[in-house]
Amino acid sequence: MTDPADETAHHLTRNAVEALPEGALERQLREGRPLRVKLGIDPTAPDIHLGHTVVLRKLREFQDLGHTVVLIIGDYTARVGDPSGRSVTRPMLSGEEVDANAETFQRQAFKVLDPGRTEVRRNSEWLAMAMEELFGLARTCTVAQILERDDFARRQEAREPISILELLYPLLQGYDSVKVGADVEIGGTDQKFNILLARDIQQTYGVPPQSVLTMPILPGVDGVQRMSKSARNYVGVTEPPDEVFGKLMRVPDGAMDTFYDLLLDEPLDTSRPAVESKRGMARGLTARLHGEDAARAAEEHFDRLHVQREAPEQIDEFAVQAENGIVHLPALLRDAFGISASEGRRLLPQGGVRLNGEPLEEGELDLPATRLDGAVVQVGKRRFRRILVLGNSG
RNA sequence: GGCGGGAUGUCCGAGUGGUUAAAGGAGACCGGCUGUAAACCGGUUGGCUAAGCCUACGCAGGUUCGAAUCCUGCUCCCGCCA
Numbered sequence: 014m015t016d017p018a019d020e021t022a023h024h025l026t027r028n029a030v031e032a033l034p035e036g037a038l039e040r041q042l043r044e045g046r047p048l049r050v051k052l053g054i055d056p057t058a059p060d061i062h063l064g065h066t067v068v069l070r071k072l073r074e075f076q077d078l079g080h081t082v083v084l085i086i087g088d089y090t091a092r093v094g095d096p097s098g099r100s101v102t103r104p105m106l107s108g109e110e111v112d113a114n115a116e117t118f119q120r121q122a123f124k125v126l127d128p129g130r131t132e133v134r135r136n137s138e139w140l141a142m143a144m145e146e147l148f149g150l151a152r153t154c155t156v157a158q159i160l161e162r163d164d165f166a167r168r169q170e171a172r173e174p175i176s177i178l179e180l181l182y183p184l185l186q187g188y189d190s191v192k193v194g195a196d197v198e199i200g201g202t203d204q205k206f207n208i209l210l211a212r213d214i215q216q217t218y219g220v221p222p223q224s225v226l227t228m229p230i231l232p233g234v235d236g237v238q239r240m241s242k243s244a245r246n247y248v249g250v251t252e253p254p255d256e257v258f259g260k261l262m263r264v265p266d267g268a269m270d271t272f273y274d275l276l277l278d279e280p281l282d283t284s285r286p287a288v289e290s291k292r293g294m295a296r297g298l299t300a301r302l303h304g305e306d307a308a309r310a311a312e313e314h315f316d317r318l319h320v321q322r323e324a325p326e327q328i329d330e331f332a333v334q335a336e337n338g339i340v341h342l343p344a345l346l347r348d349a350f351g352i353s354a355s356e357g358r359r360l361l362p363q364g365g366v367r368l369n370g371e372p373l374e375e376g377e378l379d380l381p382a383t384r385l386d387g388a389v390v391q392v393g394k395r396r397f398r399r400i401l402v403l404g405n406s407g
Numbered sequence: 408g409g410c411g412g413g414a415u416g417u418c419c420g421a422g423u424g425g426u427u428a429a430a431g432g433a434g435a436c437c438g439g440c441u442g443u444a445a446a447c448c449g450g451u452u453g454g455c456u457a458a459g460c461c462u463a464c465g466c467a468g469g470u471u472c473g474a475a476u477c478c479u480g481c482u483c484c485c486g487c488c489a
Contacts (some may be wrong), residue, residue: 172486215461236445245434263444288443295443319444341456355454356436363451365437378456393437394444 017044025074028274030202030227033209037224041196048080051223053136053186054122055087056114061121063298064231067275068199069125071228075197076130083132083193084122086115089140089187104224121250124302132193139192140185150184153217154210159183162206183207187214195223202227213223231275234260236268254303258311259296259395262319270293324370324389324397331398335382340402342366342378349390349398358362360392367391 021195022039026032035210047145052072054065061069088111119133142150144401159180160169168175183206190198190211198208205227212222230239236271264272266287273290277297281290292312300308317323322385331349333340346357346366360366362375369388386402 174485234444259444261444266443266445269445286442287445288441291443291445315444320442341457352436353454354456356452358457359451360437363437365451 016043021078025071025078025170026226028229029071029385030229031205033225035226038197038226041224048075048196049083049132049194050075050080051083051085051193051198052189052200053085053087053189053242054118055091055200056111057091058119058242059117060242060247060249060251061118061124062240062242063123063276064233064247065226066125066250067231068201069122070276071199071226073125073127076127079130081130081132082126083124083134083195084119085189085193086119086133086135087186087189088112088115088135089137089313090182090189099257121245124250134193135349136185136189136192140188148190150214151181153187153214154184156180158210183210184214187211190223191215191218191220194220196221197226198223198230199226201230203230223309229271232268232271233246234264248298250302253310254299254307255314257302258299258308258315261298262315264291264294266291283396321396324391328389328399330399330401332401332403333385335402338382339340340377340382340400342373342380345385345390345400346392349400350396352392365393369372 016039019039021042022032026038032038050072052068076082091111091114115135117347123131160166162183165175165180186207189195191214195211195215196212200208205225208223208225208227212225215222232238233240233244234248235244235246238244238246248257252260261272268289269287270281270283270385272294273279277294295315296308296312299311303311314325317325333345333348342361343357345352346360348353350357352360357366358378361373361377364372366373368380368384368390370391382402385400387399389397389399391397
């Protein structure tokens with residue numbers, strides 16, 4: 014009970030889903046040496062979002078205890094495409110895309126990880142192997158073993174295609190663990206199969222099997238689907254503070270407890286009003302990514318726009334050319350806000366376009382330049398432009 | 408090698424000769440409400456200086472007054488049997 018290794022393990026696994034096999038992490042910690050903790054990421058999308066930081070933060074905890082993180086940039090496996098949680102074969106990426114993404118990912122990961130205790134490796138180092146070696150690796154598992162994985166099983170059941178390349182993916186990931194000598198591998202619950210299979214592969218190659226730590230999957234700002242770039246429900250770690258704050262304020266109330274558990278250091282206090290908790294969350298996470306000052310400014314900006322319904326303190330200017338003293342509104346909206354002119358026309362009758370705070374009417378397609386010059390045009394609640402009229406001929 | 412299924416708008420998915428710019432859903436957007444960009448309610452959702460015009464249902468032709476829908480060829484995808 015009082016064994017410090019047990020306590021450490023207990024702490025490290027507190028918000029994890031599973032730590033397998035039972036007691037393995039405790040035994041490793043008891044050895045007293047720095048453990049090699051592996052995280053493999055596929056640079057299929059360059060930007061890190063809060064969902065990634067759940068796992069990254071866990072790695073950081075290991076680092077703070079003196080352990081080493083081995084961050085594997087899956088530049089080779091990215092070309093295969095991890096089928097985990099996917100119902101469709103992923104598209105392949107070109108070498109250049111992978112390189113660019115890997116570079117960005119690594120830089121952003123160090124917003125959370127301690128670079129001093131991180132070893133970055135690319136799996137092309139060892140996966141660009143000879144056929145013979147690949148044959149050897151391919152011999153380590155049976156098809157039945159791989160098809161056991163639930164998403165493969167589901168696809169098989171639904172008569173959906175599974176490529177051989179995809180079947181190979183878990184093997185390649187397992188081989189990564191062999192090559193870097195991983196003691197522990199961390200991943201989302203969707204990675205459980207792959208991480209466990211890696212143990213078998215390690216043993217086949219005669220190295221000690223890693224232990225497994227799976228973390229819950231963070232939902233996106235929609236509160237439903239997992240946070241991912243493709244679902245466009247993510248909060249990127251490099252997004253501007255105003256965006257981070259605003260996006261977090263629209264997380265559904267019901268998903269807040271998960272966000273608190275996985276991202277914040279204290280649990281959600283359900284006795285507080287939801288808005289307060291949400292503000293606390295938005296403030297805390299914005300501060301973590303951008304600092305306290307930026308978080309405070311972002312909150313003020315949010316209040317100004319959504320509570321007081323005023324224009325922001327800083328508005329981008331947009332210059333427009335008048336014709337005969339007249340500016341055509343749909344064209345202006347198109348150029349100034351990046352929407353189509355048709356969309357602009359539609360927004361007018363909905364009251365979605367305001368001039369200095371006053372809604373414009375459906376018929377007002379052409380406005381005199383004098384009325385627009387220096388005025389603030391607003392689309393919806395959050396898009397503003399100050400208009401400057403140039404070359405007012407006629 | 409044989410047999411069968413499929414390709415529709417951002418995505419999913421109806422539609423099998425004409426009120427079809429194309430049902431429905433998701434998403435997104437706008438509005439109302441609100442201590443939240445939550446929830447809830449209502450609306451919009453191809454483009455275009457626009458009562459009209461243009462583009463669109465894998466590609467290329469054809470039939471027809473008229474095609475996403477019928478015919479021919481092609482490309483790509485998938486499943487089953489061997």
